[in-house]
Amino acid sequence: MIWIIPNIGWSKSGGLSIGVSVVVGIPGGLSAQAGSGYSFGSNDVYGYVGATTCMNTVYASYSLNSGGSVGYTSGLSPFSGLPISTNFGTVVVNYNISLNSWSGNVSAWQIDQRGWTFNPSVSVMLFPEQTTNFIRRGKFINNDAILKTFTDAGDYQGALDYFGFKGTYDPGNKIFNGGSEPGAVDPKTGDIYYNSTAFNGGFDKLYFVADHEGRHSADVRSGKYDNLTLTKQIMAGEEFNTWAYNYRRQGLYREHGFDIGSRLNSYGTVAGIDPDIIFSYSYYQPWWHVIHRIPRRW
Amino acid sequence: MVRFIFTIIFAQIICLCAESQVSNIDNGMLLEASFNVDTIFMEDSLKLHLLFKNTSNTVLDLYPEGIIGLVHNHKEFITYDTPQRITYKLHDFSNTKKVVSLNPGDEYQYDFDILANSNFFYEGENTVLVYYHFFDEPNKRKCKKREPKLSLWSTPINIIIRKQ
Numbered sequence: 001m002i003w004i005i006p007n008i009g010w011s012k013s014g015g016l017s018i019g020v021s022v023v024v025g026i027p028g029g030l031s032a033q034a035g036s037g038y039s040f041g042s043n044d045v046y047g048y049v050g051a052t053t054c055m056n057t058v059y060a061s062y063s064l065n066s067g068g069s070v071g072y073t074s075g076l077s078p079f080s081g082l083p084i085s086t087n088f089g090t091v092v093v094n095y096n097i098s099l100n101s102w103s104g105n106v107s108a109w110q111i112d113q114r115g116w117t118f119n120p121s122v123s124v125m126l127f128p129e130q131t132t133n134f135i136r137r138g139k140f141i142n143n144d145a146i147l148k149t150f151t152d153a154g155d156y157q158g159a160l161d162y163f164g165f166k167g168t169y170d171p172g173n174k175i176f177n178g179g180s181e182p183g184a185v186d187p188k189t190g191d192i193y194y195n196s197t198a199f200n201g202g203f204d205k206l207y208f209v210a211d212h213e214g215r216h217s218a219d220v221r222s223g224k225y226d227n228l229t230l231t232k233q234i235m236a237g238e239e240f241n242t243w244a245y246n247y248r249r250q251g252l253y254r255e256h257g258f259d260i261g262s263r264l265n266s267y268g269t270v271a272g273i274d275p276d277i278i279f280s281y282s283y284y285q286p287w288w289h290v291i292h293r294i295p296r297r298w
Numbered sequence: 299m300v301r302f303i304f305t306i307i308f309a310q311i312i313c314l315c316a317e318s319q320v321s322n323i324d325n326g327m328l329l330e331a332s333f334n335v336d337t338i339f340m341e342d343s344l345k346l347h348l349l350f351k352n353t354s355n356t357v358l359d360l361y362p363e364g365i366i367g368l369v370h371n372h373k374e375f376i377t378y379d380t381p382q383r384i385t386y387k388l389h390d391f392s393n394t395k396k397v398v399s400l401n402p403g404d405e406y407q408y409d410f411d412i413l414a415n416s417n418f419f420y421e422g423e424n425t426v427l428v429y430y431h432f433f434d435e436p437n438k439r440k441c442k443k444r445e446p447k448l449s450l451w452s453t454p455i456n457i458i459i460r461k462q
Contacts, residue, residue: 175374179420181383185375197379209377216375232369232427232451239375239384262381270369270385272431274444 001164003027003297004135005128007037011087011121013110015041020131026298028055028077052077067098083295087121128297136162143203151199160194163203165210166217167192183209187230190220201257208246208256215242236271243267247281251296261285326354327400331428331452338414339460340421346388348428349407350450352400360400362408363393364432364448368418371425371454382417386426392433419459428452 003023010016019037027033029052036047042065050059057073076089086108093104103112108120127140134140139149143163150159156169167183170193175184182198182205185191198209219225219238228234247260261282268278280286327350334345346368352358368386378384388410398406431446 175376177420180379181376182379183377187373187375212377213375230373232371233429233449235375236369242375259381263384266381266384266387269365269367269387269390269431270429272365272429272446272449275365275391275433277443 001025002132002136003128004132006126006131007123008126009037009121009123011041012119013041013117014039014044014121017041019046025052028052028298030054066096069094069096069098071095071104083125083297085123087119125297147199147203147206156194156196156199159199159206160210163206163210165206166214167194167210169194171195183213185213185216185220187220187225187235190217192217202255204253204255205257207253208258211249211252212242212246215245233271236267237273240264240267240271240273244281248292250292251294252298254293254295326352326356326358327360327448327450328353329428329430329450329452331455333455333457334409336456337458337460339462340414340416340419341462343411343413344457346410346412346428347407348410348430348452349405350400351405352402355402357402358400360398360406361392361394361396361432361434361448362398362406363389363391363396364430365390365392365446366410366428366430368412368426368428371427380417386412386418388412392431394434414457414459419457421459421461424457424459425454426457427454 001024004020005023005027006018006020008016008018017037017039019035021033021035023031023033025031031052032050033052034047034049036045038045044063044065046061046063048059048061050057055075055077057077058071059073060068060070062068071092071094073090073092075091076085087105088107091104091106093102095102101113103110105111105119108118110117110119129142130140133143133146137146137149139146146162147159150156150162160167160169168191173184173193175186175193176195180195180197182195184193184195186193192210192213194209194213198206216238219242225234243260243263246256246258247264250256250260264281265278268275268281330349330351332347334347338344348366350360350362352360366387366389368388369384400406428451430448430450432448433444434447
């Protein structure tokens with residue numbers, strides 16, 4: 001997967017800056033990235049390359065004012081997936097090759113030869129969907145609009161391929177039995193099938209269905225159900241766990257349109273799961289569950 | 299701060315220990331289900347007959363008012379278009395006050411009046427199962443995950459729903 005992410009940032013010492021990053025992989029999870037930008041405050045042009053795994057990044061950078069650097073950063077960097085990020089959740093160690101000097105920061109506190117200084121920074125993604133679609137399709141439009149161009153043309157499989165969603169568009173598959181269920185997974189092979197109704201609610205609905213079926217598929221292919229009689233109670237438990245997985249990832253597809261609470265309640269009931277656990281999803285939601293709906297890109 | 303951290307760790311250990319104390323699911327009871335008709339029109343009412351039978355060699359207590367419902371016998375993982383399609387709930391809590399003592403071989407049976415509505419049923423042939431789960435008491439320790447005291451499933455039963 002390729003992401004092109006324009007961003008605008010501000011830091012106390014560097015002032016306003018703009019930049020663009022090209023990221024391959026799952027940014028923040030397992031990715032390689034390169035980018036460049038311009039800082040208005042220090043009138044500086046910079047560029048960087050980096051590799052990230054599990055929020056740990058090694059990078060090399062170069063700026064016209066400061067020269068070359070290499071470093072390591074850990075934490076909620078601009079590649080953590082949040083549309084807005086700050087350096088409050090990061091730790092950085094940096095070595096400037098040109099100046100032969102060390103520096104770093106813990107949260108917004110920065111340290112170098114001059115001692116500790118408070119240097120908060122914030123970065124905001126700018127139109128990452130539109131920019132990525134512009135590079136790939138030549139149209140500066142969001143994912144909903146891109147999806148509509150595919151569905152208007154009747155190219156449903158093309159939409160799945162474009163967004164990188166695994167599975168086959170197959171509304172005539174006997175699994176659906178002529179019904180309107182948006183997706184299904186073969187419990188023996190893990191193959192994913194989509195119905196036309198997966199495409200009628202915008203990108204977030206399609207993303208949700210693909211994420212849901214993808215989780216089932218991964219569970220089947222992991223072998224956890226091999227040599228096991230797949231009873232309805234086990235299947236309902238798998239559904240409960242998968243809807244709970246989607247529940248925790250709602251920030252990815254906020255406009256999905258599914259009543260997750262009702263489905264958790266129903267599948268939990270069928271699976272014989274403790275009602276007190278089921279109800280916490282639909283009736284007694286703890287206040288902190290709001291974190292699941294914080295918008296994020298990945 | 300250190301005391302707080304140790305308190306959190308201690309609480310986690312208690313939760314983990316509690317979760318490992320899972321009650322056994324009793325298999326000494328059989329659940330059979332049947333409809334009073336083979337074919338019916340959509341939105342008409344029908345009766346679901348349930349029969350519980352003690353198949354063990356000992357006297358068993360049955361709490362007939364457990365969590366009971368119907369579910370489609372689909373063999374695939376299907377994302378239903380509506381949550382109502384997942385299950386037709388017939389009774390949604392465990393009544394610990396109503397108990398029936400069954401000797402070996404004894405049966406207990408009763409009927410549910412249900413509606414062949416299009417929220418749950420499909421037009422055409424439907425193959426469904428009945429589930430029964432019984433939880434013996436409210437969960438007073440929220441960190442303890444409970445298993446049902448008794449879980450029963452009927453064999454699949456068929457009903458054909460015709461368009462009105």
